Amino acid sequence: MGSGATVVRTAERGAGLPAGRSRGVSQVSAPGSLLTSELPLAVVLVVLVALAGVILGRMYAGGLLPLLVAGAATGSVLVGVLCRRLPSWLVAPLSVLGLAAWTLWSLRLTADRADLPGPLVEIAGEAARNGIPRLLTAMIPVEPTPDTVLVPVVAAWLAGLAASEVTLRAGRVLLGYLPPVLLFAGSVYLVGPNAEPAVGPTLVFVAVAVLGLALPGRGRPAAADRMAGLPPKARAATRIRLVGASTAGTAVVVALAVLLGPALVGVIGGRPVDPRRYVEPPRVDSLDENPLIRISGWALQPEQKLLDVTTLATDEADPAGAVADPAGVGARIRLAVLSDYDGVTWQVGATYRNAGRILPATDTAPGSSVETVRQELTVAELTGRLLPAVATPREVTGARVAYDPVTGTLIHPEGLAPGLRYTVTSARERPEVNLLATAEVPAGAEVARVLRVADGVPESLRQLAEQLSESAGAPYQRAAAVEQFLAEHYRLVPDAPSGHAYPNVEFFLFGPRNAGGQRGTSEQFAAAFAVLGRLVGLPTRVVVGFRPSGDGPVRAGDAYAWPEVLFDGLGWVPFDPLPQPDTEPRPVEEGLRPPPEEPPSPTPEPSTEPPVTPPASGAPVGPADAAGGSPSVLLVGGVAVGAGLALATLLLLTLLCLRRALSRARLTRGSPGERVGGAWREVTDALRLAGQPASGDLAATEVAVAARKVLAQARGADAEPAPVAAVGVTELADLLNRVAFAPGTLTAQQAERAAAIARAYVTALRVARPWWRRLLWPVHPGPLRRDRADRRRRSARA
Known part of the structure; x- marks a missing residue:
């Protein structure tokens, strides 16, 4: 150092103060001291923070994210170095301004690369609202988009800021390593099993951290220098404290190694936990889960315009080959693939993951050729979330999508809207028909x-x-x-x-x-x-x-x-x-093959005895017939009739008890959501008993409208209005929709309200039926059969 530093240190010693400290006087450094002390340590911090971006980059597409994280690390540490002369309270606001500038530039860059339209403010707001959930539900490899790079960039900048302040200003190097270590560990945990083990970056991280500890940094003078100005007793006490702290630290490290070593060795060969499994991916409603039920509705309105399609480019592969399209489906536009069947409905059963423009490639079958089809699609009156595309989509621009790679089904999480325009590039496979005759099917x-x-x-x-x-x-x-x-x-x-x-x-x-x-x-x-x-x-x-x-x-x-x-x-x-x-x-x-014919019965041989001529209708009955014929028939008939009546009465009483028990269980047992569902089943059972069953392809609100019409028709035009609860099926339908889309939010009072509506509606509809139908209503076995069938389906699904 220069002579100025020597004068200050001499003055401090003369005042009885430790070297490097004074009352209100800062230590003066020579101009070249920054290059020899702070700059190497700053480089170490930049490398430690940037290595977290290298870890995260293994599950991202391309190399943009590591560069953005490295830029955030460099900017945050550089701000700390340049502002070392300023008060500590002023560094944080200046660093936040740098963070805002770098983050906005990163969002603009990734938005332009992903072809996301809209102003920067709107893009930043969308990324801030959905950054964490979309990062945890994005498909691997993750495309660098504003909502998937925001969290890593901000976390890297904050880690660099904290590390530089603790290390360079306070001189606590080991404590300053804590933010980069936490960021690195969090990156490793987030990647989980979605990439190969990060052995190389981890070794580099440890080596750079050790190098930083070995550097002669500012604020970390040698022990001899620190104790040079102390009295003998103070120096002895300081030495004792240093030896004790070193011994305690060594003991803690050894104890942790002994206790955690075997557990860490056992974990090395295991599969890491994927934190993405704790986050629920985007979900769809029943129409999107089973779009097969929409076919009949569309068939009745054939002129309804659903889409507009424009083919931009088609790359025919192997045009000289045989027609590799046995069904003749050509470039059909696929809406959904339904792989699961439970005997009642076909369902997609997909697990959707938020995806960027580039979708993960799947293996092409060896016996198939591939052609590239690029289409621009504009939504007209198509509803739902399923996004039509030619199979198999490889790139989607103009719309945010979620994708299931198993079935190849796309959805637009925000839902389709008229005017939505997007472009899809697909790789359509065309199997070679000459290989079909000898092809086998997989099993297992x-x-x-x-x-x-x-x-x-x-x-x-x-x-x-x-x-x-x-x-x-x-x-x-x-x-x-x-x-x-x-x-x-x-x-x-x-x-x-x-x-x-x-x-x-x-x-x-x-x-x-x-x-x-x-x-x-x-x-x-x-x-x-x-x-x-x-x-x-x-x-x-x-x-x-x-x-x-x-x-x-x-x-x-x-x-x-x-x-x-x-x-x-x-x-x-x-x-x-x-x-x-x-x-x-x-x-x-x-x-169909006719049923097997029964063997012909043997022809009876003709009898040699003369046939018995039956007595004439007016002939007198013999004594035997008069004694035992008619009384026995009457007796048996009377007993049979009595037994039949008793059995019928017992059956009706049993049906009555079972029906009442079923209604009571539906309306009073279970959670509020289950009780609302039971009330809805009471209403639909009443419609069936009235001869007006609700179609399975109708929504709950549509069924409610139909139920009110059925009740009005049954009561007649001149009848008085039904009770308010009897026509409150629309409210019951709303409660049912809450059960489907917001489970766990219903209260016991709402469940009681649903039960009251169901009882009132069933009573009003029953009273409006003819007298003989009212008598059969409480003993009809139909609701019992349907309840049994529902329980069988639920047990089969479980």
Whole structure:
């Protein structure tokens, strides 16, 4: 140091003060002391904070995030170095200004790279509101977007600020390491099992930290210098304290190594915990979970405009090959892939993760060619969250999306709105048809989901599946046999009711034509193919989408459902079980094997005895007949009638008790949400008993409107208005929607209100029925059967 520093130190010693301290006088440093003391330590802090960005960057796409974190580390530490002469209370505001500038620049850069429109203020507000949940639900690899880089950049800047202040200003190097260590550990925990172990960056972190401790930094004078100006007693006491502190610290380190060492060794080879599993990904409602039920509604309004499609580019792959599209589906637009079937509904069953523009690539089947299709889609009247796209999407611009890589289904978490425009680049696979005849289907736990057959399959479906598979050996032949049978024996109509549960499929396949059987929309054709396919050992799923004739509007009449079968080496192959236009279906009986004929009964040989001539109607009855015939018949008949009446009375009393017990359990037992659901089932059961069952594809509010109309019609135009609670089914529908979308928010008072509405409505509707229907109402077994079926379905799902 210069002479000025020597004079100050001499004055301090003369005053009896420790070296480097004075009352109100700061230590004066030579101009070159910064390069030899503070700058190397500042570089160490920058490297320690930047290594956290290297760890996080392993689960991000590209190398932008590590650069942004390194910039935040450099800026925060540099501000601390440049402001070392200022009071400590002034450093934090200046550093926050630097943080704001660097963060806004980072958000603008990532927004431009992700093609996100909008002003910077709106982008920053959206990122601040949703930064943490979207980071924890984003798909790996995470695309650097404003909401996925905000948290790492801010955390890195704050860690650098705290480390520089504690290390450079207060001279506490080891304590100043705490913020970078916490940031590094948090980064490792956040990455979890989503990347390879970070052995290299961890070793570098430890090495740089040790190097920083070895540097002769400012504010860390040697022990001899610190004790030079102390009296002998004070020096002895200081030495004792230093030795004690060193011994205690060494003992603590050794104890921690002994206690935690075995546990850490056992964890080294284990799989780290993924913190993302504690965060619930985006969810969808029932219509988006099972869009198959929307087919029949769209078929009744074929001119409704749902989308506008413009094909921007198509890269045909292998145009000289065979037509690798057995179902002829072409560039169909896919809405959702339904892989789960519980015997009642087909569902997507997806786990959506927030994704950026670039979606994760999936392996292409070896026996398939790939063509790139790029389309611009504009939403018109399509509702929900499902985002249409040609399979399989690889890049989406213009809309924020969440993606399920297993099914390839996209959603727009904020919901679709008219005018939403986005561009999708897809890689459409086209299987080689020449390999289908000899291709096998996979088996095992990996495909158990698409091979599962739910309990309760009707015996008629099993027999049909067995008959169709007898004449076909290879998997593709079995699939083709099912496809041909459906296409030849059933009629495609737009007005068929929705439904694809086991009873609906059975009625579609075997119901009489004059009663509505053997006819359906693509919903029934696709569902029947998928169920029969699984019964013959084929992994199947149902896809809902559109088949437009070309660019332009996509209307509701273009909605379509088709089945797909998974083949080894070829991937998912679509099939088309729909009949050809203008073809008359063959009778189903022609395609079914007749039941086995019973052996003919032996012909009786002619008797040689003369036939007995029956007595004339007016002939007198013999003594035996008069003695034992008529009285025995009357006695047996009377006993039978009495027993029948007693049995009927007992049955009616049993049904009455069971019905009352069911209603009491629905309305008084369970949580408030369960009681609201029970009240809703009471109302729907009442509609069924009144002969006006609610359709399964109606929303709760639509069912409530229909229920009020049914009650008004039953009471007649001249009747007095029904009680307020009897027409409060709309309020009950709102409570039911809260159970579905905000579970756990209902109170006991709201559950009691729901029960009162249900009782009043059921009473009002029953009173409006004819007298003989009122008598049968409380003993009708229909609600008991439906409750039993519901419990079976819930137990099967569990």
